[in-house]
Amino acid sequence: MDFSTQPVLQVNQATIFQGIDPILTNVNFSVEQHEFVFLIGRTGSGKSSLLKTLYADLELRSGSAEVAGFNLEKIKIKEIPFLRRKIGIIFQDFQLFNDRSVAENLAFVMRATGWTDKSKINERMAEVLLLVGLNNASSKMPHQLSGGEQQRVVIARALLNEPSILLADEPTGNLDPDVADGIFKLFQEINKKGTAILMATHNYDLLRKYPYRVLKCENGELQDSQTHDVSYGSTY
Numbered sequence: 001m002d003f004s005t006q007p008v009l010q011v012n013q014a015t016i017f018q019g020i021d022p023i024l025t026n027v028n029f030s031v032e033q034h035e036f037v038f039l040i041g042r043t044g045s046g047k048s049s050l051l052k053t054l055y056a057d058l059e060l061r062s063g064s065a066e067v068a069g070f071n072l073e074k075i076k077i078k079e080i081p082f083l084r085r086k087i088g089i090i091f092q093d094f095q096l097f098n099d100r101s102v103a104e105n106l107a108f109v110m111r112a113t114g115w116t117d118k119s120k121i122n123e124r125m126a127e128v129l130l131l132v133g134l135n136n137a138s139s140k141m142p143h144q145l146s147g148g149e150q151q152r153v154v155i156a157r158a159l160l161n162e163p164s165i166l167l168a169d170e171p172t173g174n175l176d177p178d179v180a181d182g183i184f185k186l187f188q189e190i191n192k193k194g195t196a197i198l199m200a201t202h203n204y205d206l207l208r209k210y211p212y213r214v215l216k217c218e219n220g221e222l223q224d225s226q227t228h229d230v231s232y233g234s235t236y
């Protein structure tokens, strides 16, 4: 029996489009289950477009890609929610429902993704809140939480269905440096427990501090530090 693990994400000869414009061409890379990967590049270079293609918000029209077992060339609209259960998606702006408590925010996603048993919902909710260090926050409203705490709730929400990869688009972009550091450490803990992470960032300090693999959008292509020298330079 073959015990080798499949990459959680694999992209071959893809072109990333916005409308009719190709943004990145000849995109080839894969991410293994244990990996932490930074995605960098100047503003407008295509980071978000690439991530959106990976969670099927933008259609993959050229090339092939497999994400968490889903083939993006062939994926049907009705299958997209199932793909998104297997990937956690985290943005810079927190996107919580402000008129619902933390517990209600999490329960909403759980019901929408097929959870029905109330005790299991409560159990999983407690687990993810503990994981992100917010075990006493379930009854709080988002406005009663700091920006860093709100982002922790978003991360807890992304973890509910035990995704095999987290796609994070500037997850620390709106936070003070100290708070951003805490959030970054949380991503590292999650990664150590076996979830792959692909994180778009402009944070040059993080790149200097943590020597993870880097993918860089530049001149319409994606450079990979695993196969080429990638200059971090100014990532803005």
Ligand SMILES: Nc1ncnc2c1ncn2[C@@H]1O[C@H](COP(=O)(O)OP(=O)(O)OP(=O)(O)O)[C@@H](O)[C@H]1O
Binding pocket: 018, 019, 023, 041, 042, 043, 044, 045, 046, 047, 048, 049, 050, 217
């Ligand atoms: N909804 C859209 N419709 C058309 N073009 C878009 C759209 N969103 C982005 N673009 C264009 O696609 C290109 C890549 O943008 P993208 O948002 O992927 O870059 P980015 O690297 O994520 O930038 P930033 O660091 O500012 O978030 C840019 O030229 C941008 O103007």
